[in-house]
Amino acid sequence: MSSAAIPAGTKWWSGGKSPFNLSYGKMMMWYFLMSDAFTFGAFLIAYGTTRFSANYWPDPNHVFDSAPFIHGGAPLVFVSIMTFILIVSSVTMVLAVHEGHNMNRKGVEKYMLWTILGGLAFLGCQAWEWTHLLTGDNPVLVNGEIVEMATTVKVNPWGEVVPGMMHNGHQVTTPGPVAFGGFFFGITGFHGFHVLSGVVINIIMYIKTRLGHFDQRGHYEMIEKAGLYWHFVDLVWVFVFLCFYLI
Amino acid sequence: MSHSSPASSEISFVQHHDDGTFKKTVRKVTIILSVVTIIELLCGLAIFKLGHGSHMAVLMIKGLVTILSLAKAFYITSYFMHLGDEIRNFIMTIIVPLLLFVWFIAAFLIDGSSWRELKNTAAGSKPATEQVEKAVAPGDKK
Numbered sequence: 001m002s003s004a005a006i007p008a009g010t011k012w013w014s015g016g017k018s019p020f021n022l023s024y025g026k027m028m029m030w031y032f033l034m035s036d037a038f039t040f041g042a043f044l045i046a047y048g049t050t051r052f053s054a055n056y057w058p059d060p061n062h063v064f065d066s067a068p069f070i071h072g073g074a075p076l077v078f079v080s081i082m083t084f085i086l087i088v089s090s091v092t093m094v095l096a097v098h099e100g101h102n103m104n105r106k107g108v109e110k111y112m113l114w115t116i117l118g119g120l121a122f123l124g125c126q127a128w129e130w131t132h133l134l135t136g137d138n139p140v141l142v143n144g145e146i147v148e149m150a151t152t153v154k155v156n157p158w159g160e161v162v163p164g165m166m167h168n169g170h171q172v173t174t175p176g177p178v179a180f181g182g183f184f185f186g187i188t189g190f191h192g193f194h195v196l197s198g199v200v201i202n203i204i205m206y207i208k209t210r211l212g213h214f215d216q217r218g219h220y221e222m223i224e225k226a227g228l229y230w231h232f233v234d235l236v237w238v239f240v241f242l243c244f245y246l247i
Numbered sequence: 248m249s250h251s252s253p254a255s256s257e258i259s260f261v262q263h264h265d266d267g268t269f270k271k272t273v274r275k276v277t278i279i280l281s282v283v284t285i286i287e288l289l290c291g292l293a294i295f296k297l298g299h300g301s302h303m304a305v306l307m308i309k310g311l312v313t314i315l316s317l318a319k320a321f322y323i324t325s326y327f328m329h330l331g332d333e334i335r336n337f338i339m340t341i342i343v344p345l346l347l348f349v350w351f352i353a354a355f356l357i358d359g360s361s362w363r364e365l366k367n368t369a370a371g372s373k374p375a376t377e378q379v380e381k382a383v384a385p386g387d388k389k
Contacts, residue, residue: 006334010259020337023255027337030330034341041348045355052359055367061295076291083284091277094327098269221255231328235320242316246291247309 029225033232036194040236043190044243047183058158058176060245063151066132079245082125083237089118090234097227100220105209108223112206115230119199126192130185139167140175149175153182184244191240194233201226276326283315283322290315 012019020027051057060075067078092114099107137148138157146167149157159174166172205226214220264272290312297305325331330338 007260016257017259018255018257020340021259021334022337023257030337030341034344037345038347041351045351048352049355049359049362052356053362053366055363061291075295076288080284080288084281087277087280087284090323090327091273094273098266098273102266228328231323234327235323238316238319238323242287242312246287246294246312 023221026221026225026228029228033228036232037236040187040190040239043183043187044239047179047187047243050177050179050183054177054179056160056177058156058180060247063133063158064129064245068128076245078125078129079241082122082129083241085118085122085125086234086237089115089122090231092118093227093230097220097224100214100223103215103220105212105215108209108214108220109206112202112209112223116199116202116206119195119202119230122195123192123199126188126195130188133181133184139170139172141165141172142175146172151181151184153185154178156181187240188244191233191236194236198226198230198233201229272326276322279322280319283319287312287315 011017018024018027022030062075064079065072065075067074067081070077092111096108096111096115099111133151136150136157138150139146140149140157140159141162142149149155151157155178156176157173158176158180162172162174205223208214208222209220214222290308294305294308297308330341
């Protein structure tokens, strides 16, 4: 990391200039993202507190062990695909911003389209995962009877294993901690909603690029601001990935 | 291909990289992010294989994964979001408030585990043992 070299004789406080060498809009985008980081942080820490206060917590490698066409036994496979999709779409966003610096409209259009595609692919993966959890049927022992249970905000089947009890080839468990589904769907949902709004913003930026608005304006700073938001979404995923899938 | 003029009259100078350096930086950061993610996934797999057998080793791996995630966060903000190219004063207005997280995480996680320990004691499982305030007779207040 290197701070910019500041030209000699720059007078920051004489007015007419940004003391941070940033436009108002870009600076405020940063502060918005900082406040959003606190929102996500608060959610994740609430999850952490609840998890630390529980004697038993579901093992993510056990909960998230499926992918399309793979029924169980494959932990981390699907979520690593999702993670790489988001990293790649972040890279194409960087390239779009760079093309914007070069005032190359065709380049911006191309990379914005790739970024939008990455965002949609990620959302598709998340939709699959939610569907898989919400429609799953896992055998759970409740009041001495075996019931089929899906993962919802009210119940989850990821409790402790009942030793030696099998049902249709599946290990029978007790019901898991109630908070698990709420935190998982709440936090990944909040992140997914950020991805969705990021995709909408990127589509608007793509249309505005197509219409030549930024060429008329003489700069592509709006692409930079949309880019900041998009990278932030990727950044949050790093921590959602860490807290829900890895540890 | 000309580099842009400042997007706004408030900006004194434009920080720009020529295409060559830019491409090299992007490639480098992409490779770093991918490699770190792969190491994280291997750690996740190691946790899976170790299971609950070795508690200390699992805890160490989880610590390592957390540090790797922070490294990824640094590369994304510094290079992809170009925070590293901003002037120092601005970087500080972002980084310093985020230090609140140090207290935030420590305090709440310690609170969580203390809660668990209390719940596991005899006192924690018996709400009846809680102190109940004595009823105050009217006019008795000082």
